[in-house]
Amino acid sequence: MLQNELFNNVIQDFNAGYWELYDDPEREIWSEKFYASLGYTKNELESKIEYFLEHLIHQEDVELFRDNFFSYRRNAVSFKQHIKILDKKGSYKLYRCATNDELPVNIKSKISLVFFIEIKLEPEQDITKDNFYYKETAQMTATGSWYVDFQERKSFWDFETRRILEYADNYIPSLKDSANYYAEDSRQQAADLFFNCAMVGTPFNTEIKMVTANKREFWVRAIGKPVYNENKEIIGIRGVFQDIDEIKKKELSLQKSIDIIASQNSRLFNFAHIVSHNLRSHTSNLSLLVQLIEDIDDPKEKIGLVKEIKQISYSLNTTIEHLNEIVAIHTNKDQEKKPVKFQDAFNLVASGIGQMISMSKTKIKTDFSELNTINYIPAYLESILLNLITNAIKYKHQDRDPVIKIKSYSRGSKEFLKVTDNGRGIDMKLFKDKIFGMYKTFHYNKDAVGIGLFLTKNQVESLDGKITVESEVDKGTTFIIEF
């Protein structure tokens, strides 16, 4: 018996049969696993080398094994070889046969041992092994495979495709309704890709939005390539879907941040330009005025010109106030948003300009029933309403009294405010790009024409909203704000 207890335990768990070799008298004890691996019981075999050589070992291996075995026994020459042994079912099993010194793990034992380790080298094993790696890869990278067979008119999905699309393991994909696996706004893209691949063999590798069985939209990388038969005809498309939702969402949010930064940067640049331009026009007037004063000899005229300085200083102040207002927008946007009722904001504005409204005989129709409250900076909402309403009145049509319609509503998760007037309208072909621009007209104009819409746009955009305008000359103008 084995003397080393530790070794004993190890060897029992070791999934291989072995022989213990004893001298005096020369004999071998075959381990239980040796019998079991061949399917025999102890009584069915004679545990002797002569019996083994005659009845169990394959003809081809007899000579080599006999030589190896006796060299080991007599001269302690270690060996390893492949050997085929007849099992109980009558077929040969392949073993790697080795003495303990030849094993990768050095088993220290006082007794000589010969191990018989079964080799399962059937092709079947290779496939299971490959399958294992394939499955691991598929799961770890969330990449499912699929095949569209044009001859059988069927689609095939592997387990991972089903998993990422949240379908049951036994779900059979439909070729006819395959558009439904894609998000609505991605269906055309999917159709184009598959069509081109099927017709002319253009492979694809793209990011596309799909829909799971649970109607959850998510991003996948879809890669596909045509499959040809011997006649070079396209008989199918093979490819993979990889779930890239997390990465894509991060990318999209990063892109959004970049867009915001870019738009802020452009606003900042714009602002710098405005500051420089608007201040320069005053300073250049001042400089021209000073030249004139110096140049003129008549003291009376000189005094008259000095009075002009007052006008320039007043204009400069107004400009700086306007610039302050713009700066304030970007400082104020950190003000807290809170629920504001459209009706409340409107009432406040309407009472503030009550005289203007009644003098111009303006009718204002409001409809806040669909969306009565939004989360916004109250002062901004009031300022937006004020600017749009006063604009509509200022630019009313000469033939009719102003009628202004104001409506709030939501579409999906987005909230809107629409202000429509029947005023003189704006020629969109000429002024599309200038409507929201800042003109220098406000210089000597207490009405501050040219700053209102510029401020409105800045306010809306500082809170990540959008303002658009539609207009027709003599018909009227509609502003739509997306909050």
Added chain:
Amino acid sequence: MSHKIGLACIIDDDNMYVNLVKRIVEAKNLCNNLMVFQNGKDALNYFEAILTNLNKKTIPEIIFLDLNMPVMDGWEFLDNFTKIKNKLGKTITLYIVSSSINPVDIERAKSINTVKDYLIKPVTIEDLEAIFLKQTL
């Protein structure tokens, strides 16, 4: 001085600037008449109207054009003016006078044939005198 300029034209929406230039022109006696348009559209309307009834006395010899104006800015005026200026039967010298120091604007202006030069505000009295003088030679 061989002759004095009959008619000059300012297209600018900055009233203060226009008033100051008017005074300089008067004080220095640089031209007989000065016409002013508040924006490009008004000026263009005037020139288009002249086309139907050509009278050289009503065509300015020199134009000072601002860029940043409401309704129709200087660029748009230039586009339209370039199309009709040859039909006016008189050489008109056009200067852009703007407070924009944006190199993009300056490059763009200099690439347009109609534009003789780009003056950055503030202009000086000497500048104006020199321009009017050059015109009379």
